[in-house]
Amino acid sequence: MFNDANLRERAAKVVPGGMYGHLNAALHGPGYPQFFVGGEGCRQRDADGREYVDLMCSWGPIVIGHRHPAVEAAVAAQLAEGDCLNGPGPVYVELAELMVETIPQAEWVMFSKNGTDATTQALMIARAATGRTKVLMAHGSYHGADPWCTPSLSGTTPNERADLIEYTYNDLASAEAAAAQAEGDVAAIIVTPFKHDSFEDQELAAGEFARGLRALADRIGAALVIDDVRGGWRLDLGGSWETLGVRPDLYAFSKAMANGYPIAAVTGVDSLRGPAQTIYSTGSFWFNAAPMAAAKATIETLRDIGGVALMERAGTRLREGLAAQAASHGFVVNQTGPVQIPWLSFEGDATLEKAMFWSSACLREGVYLHPWHNWFLSAAHTDADIDRALQGTDAAYAKLRAAFGAD
Numbered sequence: 001m002f003n004d005a006n007l008r009e010r011a012a013k014v015v016p017g018g019m020y021g022h023l024n025a026a027l028h029g030p031g032y033p034q035f036f037v038g039g040e041g042c043r044q045r046d047a048d049g050r051e052y053v054d055l056m057c058s059w060g061p062i063v064i065g066h067r068h069p070a071v072e073a074a075v076a077a078q079l080a081e082g083d084c085l086n087g088p089g090p091v092y093v094e095l096a097e098l099m100v101e102t103i104p105q106a107e108w109v110m111f112s113k114n115g116t117d118a119t120t121q122a123l124m125i126a127r128a129a130t131g132r133t134k135v136l137m138a139h140g141s142y143h144g145a146d147p148w149c150t151p152s153l154s155g156t157t158p159n160e161r162a163d164l165i166e167y168t169y170n171d172l173a174s175a176e177a178a179a180a181q182a183e184g185d186v187a188a189i190i191v192t193p194f195k196h197d198s199f200e201d202q203e204l205a206a207g208e209f210a211r212g213l214r215a216l217a218d219r220i221g222a223a224l225v226i227d228d229v230r231g232g233w234r235l236d237l238g239g240s241w242e243t244l245g246v247r248p249d250l251y252a253f254s255k256a257m258a259n260g261y262p263i264a265a266v267t268g269v270d271s272l273r274g275p276a277q278t279i280y281s282t283g284s285f286w287f288n289a290a291p292m293a294a295a296k297a298t299i300e301t302l303r304d305i306g307g308v309a310l311m312e313r314a315g316t317r318l319r320e321g322l323a324a325q326a327a328s329h330g331f332v333v334n335q336t337g338p339v340q341i342p343w344l345s346f347e348g349d350a351t352l353e354k355a356m357f358w359s360s361a362c363l364r365e366g367v368y369l370h371p372w373h374n375w376f377l378s379a380a381h382t383d384a385d386i387d388r389a390l391q392g393t394d395a396a397y398a399k400l401r402a403a404f405g406a407d
């Protein structure tokens with residue numbers, strides 16, 4: 001019989017370090033399980049059989065709840081027909097049509113598997129269109145794990161990042177300065193819909209900044225790329241900067257697009273259709289039909305149930321509950337980002353000592369959230385689920401006060 005401890009032991013012998021990447025539980029805090037065995041709605045079970053109210057949603061992909069019946073039925077039907085064939089199935093066209101219909105900016109769509117595929121593909125299209133090399137990117141922002149963008153430099157060469165010029169998020173003057181530094185050689189400006197760097201309080205994009213980046217891209221003839229891999233399908237089904245009235249030339253989507261099934265997409269404006277056709281961008285599994293069926297069912301369900309509003313409701317309830325609890329236990333906390341992609345930090349907790357203690361205490365109370373990375377809510381979180389989560393966070397605050405004292 002397996003459990004978390006013996007799975008880790010076995011993994012350590014056959015996988016470098018046992019676990020690599022952002023899901024390595026050793027990075028999350030004391031007591032975090034590494035292995036999970038199942039999920040239903042907004043609950044997830046680990047390999048030791050403990051169940052959690054899931055406030056991470058598998059780091060974003062689960063947007064309408066684990067094993068949502070509409071998605072599972074669409075996948076099962078597609079699998080019964082065939083998934084990996086010599087070419088895509090009709091669902092490829094149906095999904096592209098649905099996305100063009102749902103996203104006002106989108107005049108065409110290209111599919112891939114991961115967020116990194118989509119951001120990389122978007123930059124290739126921008127370079128193919130402009131014949132230029134440089135990309136302006138916000139300092140500290142995450143766009144994936146390829147050598148050009150991975151946060152750790154191990155295994156990369158300076159050349160692979162030589163074409164990036166950094167600006168500061170929400171600081172238009174810094175973006176203008178970065179463009180000037182490129183001396184006319186900017187292919188793209190890439191930006192996330194809000195600032196969601198790990199370890200830091202999140203920052204919503206100022207309207208003036210978003211409009212300013214759009215105008216800057218137009219002025220210098222570069223493509224504006226919104227990396228909506230994290231925000232996409234939670235803030236606005238039409239693309240996250242619809243909320244600000246700003247449309248990019250290219251959107252990159254993945255994570256929540258298919259409620260956990262692997263798929264990503266770039267959507268673009270008509271003027272980039274030709275350049276998009278010229279790039280060689282493909283993969284063995286990029287045209288599998290089952291994830292496309294999952295994406296179609298997910299987007300339709302989000303649209304039909306008013307998924308964004310449901311997540312906003314759950315997120316507002318969580319934020320208000322956490323704020324009241326922090327005040328009653330005597331802690332000063334910062335809650336930042338959109339309510340449906342929330343994060344909480346403790347004031348003056350630069351070493352994350354309190355965050356690590358509190359999140360581990362939440363875990364023991366049956367609430368899965370994260371000490372240094374934003375959380376994700378889904379449309380499956382009901383008021384009762386949020387209240388259940390709040391019971392756990394309240395008990396965790398009490399333990400934190402007993403260990404650290406109030407602020």
Ligand SMILES: Cc1ncc(COP(=O)(O)O)c(C=O)c1O
Binds near residue numbers: 231
């Ligand atoms: C904004 C953003 N871009 C790109 C990526 C990379 O996506 P993936 O891990 O699917 O390659 C992520 C993943 O967290 C992300 O948050």
